[in-house]
Amino acid sequence: xxxATKQELMTYLSQYVTQHKLHRIxxxxxxxxxxxxxxxxxxxxxxxxxxxxxxxxxxxxQDLYAIENKNVFRTHKAIASGSGKWVxxxxxxxxxxxxxxxxxxxxxxxxxxxxxxxxxxxAVPPDAIDLSRPVALFFGNEELGVSPNIVEAAExxxxxxxxxxxxxxxxSVSAAxxxxxxxxxxxxxxxxxxxxxxxxxxxxxxxxxxxxxxxxKKMALLKQHFFQNRxxxxxxxxxxxx
Numbered sequence: 001x002x003x004a005t006k007q008e009l010m011t012y013l014s015q016y017v018t019q020h021k022l023h024r025i026x027x028x029x030x031x032x033x034x035x036x037x038x039x040x041x042x043x044x045x046x047x048x049x050x051x052x053x054x055x056x057x058x059x060x061x062q063d064l065y066a067i068e069n070k071n072v073f074r075t076h077k078a079i080a081s082g083s084g085k086w087v088x089x090x091x092x093x094x095x096x097x098x099x100x101x102x103x104x105x106x107x108x109x110x111x112x113x114x115x116x117x118x119x120x121x122x123a124v125p126p127d128a129i130d131l132s133r134p135v136a137l138f139f140g141n142e143e144l145g146v147s148p149n150i151v152e153a154a155e156x157x158x159x160x161x162x163x164x165x166x167x168x169x170x171x172s173v174s175a176a177x178x179x180x181x182x183x184x185x186x187x188x189x190x191x192x193x194x195x196x197x198x199x200x201x202x203x204x205x206x207x208x209x210x211x212x213x214x215x216x217k218k219m220a221l222l223k224q225h226f227f228q229n230r231x232x233x234x235x236x237x238x239x240x241x242x
Contacts, residue, residue, distance in 0.1 A: 003201070010205045012226050013219065021211050028060075028086075029200045029207075035134050035193040036182055037063040037112060038175060041100060041150060042141040044071040050079045051172030052139070057083035059179040062195070062203075065107070065136070066091045067099045069147065085210050100149040112136035116146055116154040117174060119167060123159035126181040130156075131191060137178060139171050 001009075014022060038056055043049050049066075053075060056064050064087055066073035073091055075084060090106075092099040104114060115129060116138045129135060138154075140146030160169060160177055169177065186193050195203070209219045 003198075006201070006205050008230070009223065009226055010208060013205075013208050013222055016219070016222060017208055017211055022208075025204060025207050025211060029195065029204060031060045031187075032062050032195050032200070032203065033060055033183075033186070033193045034062050034195065034199070035131070035186060035191065036061055036179070037065060037107070037134070037136045038179075039065040039067065039103060039107070039136050039138045040073065040171075041067040041138065041146055042069050042071045042144075043073065043139075043171065045142055046074045046076055048142065048171045049073060050075040050084075052175045053079055053087050053089070054083045055172065055176040055179055057086050059176075059183045061179065061183075062088055064089050065103050067103050068093045069099050071141070086207065100147050104149070104153045107136045110134065113155045114138065114150070114153050116140075116150055116157050117159065117178070118145070118151075118157045119159055120157060123157035125161055126158055126178050127185070129158055129182065131182065131186055131189060135182065137175075137182075139175060142171060 038052060038061060040049065040052060043052075043066075053064060055061075066089055068091060072093075073089075092103045094102065107114065112134045113130070113136065115135050117123075117140070137158075138146055138150055140150065158178065160174060162169075168174075209223065210216065212219055
């Protein structure tokens with residue numbers, strides 16, 4: 001779909017969305033980023049996956065990558081109608097551990113640096129992570145951590161400073177703490193971290209179709225009507241009320 005058609009569709013669908021929600025979409029888009037991405041490898045606890053997605057959405061992270069070597073990436077059902085619908089989840093679902101390699105290759109093509117959460121001595125605190133390049137932040141399985149493939153590909157390791165007897169946080173807590181640090185630093189920097197105009201344009205159209213929640217079927221019908229009406233009017237773009 002070209003941008004002209006997208007704009008016509010956006011204008012048409014916007015008639016059925018409140019001004020408050022349209023303003024909210026625009027406000028959120030201004031703080032959305034792909035400069036930081038979260039990667040989850042073989043998580044098996046749905047509440048962890050769901051909580052990480054929620055943290056991504058709250059901190060303005062648009063992309064989450066889910067590697068499924070042994071465990072299927074699942075979230076609580078409620079997440080689909082909540083924060084999950086605002087975050088793009090990219091799943092790597094082929095059989096075997098080549099999923100980790102495929103995800104790494106995809107991220108490197110996008111110039112992400114591979115930063116892995118760990119407890120080992122080589123890890124640096126989050127303040128030391130270089131934000132001049134996009135960051136792909138990896139979290140591993142709840143019991144085993146990240147796979148050897150991820151460790152080998154890592155460009156740096158990060159850990160959250162802790163001062164108690166317990167040596168680690170829950171994955172979802174770790175993700176939230178790290179994102180809070182990185183996003184705060186990113187917003188205070190001179191780095192170009194916001195989405196491009198085209199990315200915001202495309203997401204705005206997508207979100208307009210999702211923002212009504214329980215009325216998603218209505219929005220799908222309106223979209224169908226738009227294209228039927230557009231075709232019947234010889235492509236003049238003058239959609240009429242259904």
